[in-house]
Amino acid sequence: MKNNREIVDQIILLAKQQGLSLSELARRVGMAKSAVSSYFNKTREFPLNRLTAFASALNVSPEELLGIDLYPQNVYPLSHQTTKIPILGAIACGAPIDAVENVDEYITVHSGTLPKGNLFYLVAKGDSMYPTIPDGAYVLIREQSEVEDGEIAAVLLENDTQATLKRIKKEADIVLLLPDNSSYDPIIITKDTPVRIIGKAVQFFSNL
Template identity: 55%
Template sequence: MRTNEEIIDLMNNLREEKNISISELARRVDVAKSSLSRYFNKTREFPLNRTDDFAKALGVTSEYLLGIDFEKPKNMFFPDEIIKIPIIGTIAAGEPITAEQNIDEYVPFVSSTVPSGKLIGLNIEGCSMSPGIPDGSRVLVRLQPDVEDGEIAAVLVNGDTEATLKRVKRQNGMMMLIPDNKRYDPIIVTKDTPVKIIGKAVQVFYNL
């Protein structure tokens, strides 16, 4: 805790930084200017019972003014930043994936619960990636132009107007998009069926 002199010095510095005159401070805390002058001249002890009033007038906390450090209780926590991730719907041809016309909604997430990087969300329709990614689930995708062999990617197909989720497999210079559900056929990437990888699937959410 600060001494009387340290409290007065701190208040004086704060007052000068904020361009608050003695008269104005006296008005804000409802103290006679003569009394306040004695505090700043250090000829009278600062009244600790008025700490809250002075702290509020100077725009600081009472703890800061008094120099009180306290240990944070174990059950106290400070929430992480809330970020809003766009959920992509039908994709307009030729537009960037995150263009406003492609976004159905923004969903809030706590930053510490999602992976790093620029993220988008996709609503999954169909069972081609079940059981791991079932119909009706929502997948977070980190935007990146390529993925490693065997990873699940979000891929633009049908003239870059539809996003699908498939496992990327490369073999003998050829790329295939493999569904996890064996009932569905793989997509062979050719000049006639070009695709564009937009990101890597990094997290899936679904209701039980």
């Protein structure tokens, strides 16, 4: 079982993997952003009575945050607890690439780890989102047309023919599509170069 600091580290890791901003996490658990920040900075002790709320916000079980293994040797009950998620193709983590929308294959995952909503996987190509998202990672996208500042989104641009995965930053009348890799430049979007957000990156996994 994890200690208090290890639980916080697990929460931070899960939030990062899911592209979840501090503001969004605070909203989901019904707490002030400053309070959640103090837990992350370890200036205040994490309240275990809020464990269930944080687990729900991160789409995991309280037992997972505590490090309690309910299913030894990765054995899970199969009945009604797996979901097939389609892989819709590739998305650029670098220069935009032609959008791919055909279903290549499906990935079967444990349903308890999934957020709500219409979900699909895209395969990251390139390293502009490294180290957050590595090249070749399978990125789980929840379909939605808006994301908060700082969240990672799958974006269609150039008349819905090119797709890219970037962090969103809104400033006045422009939108910045920001890479996490400093070797890449942001993409600047104005009213003359509209984009369409197709979903929010919520999780990813990659093969060794």
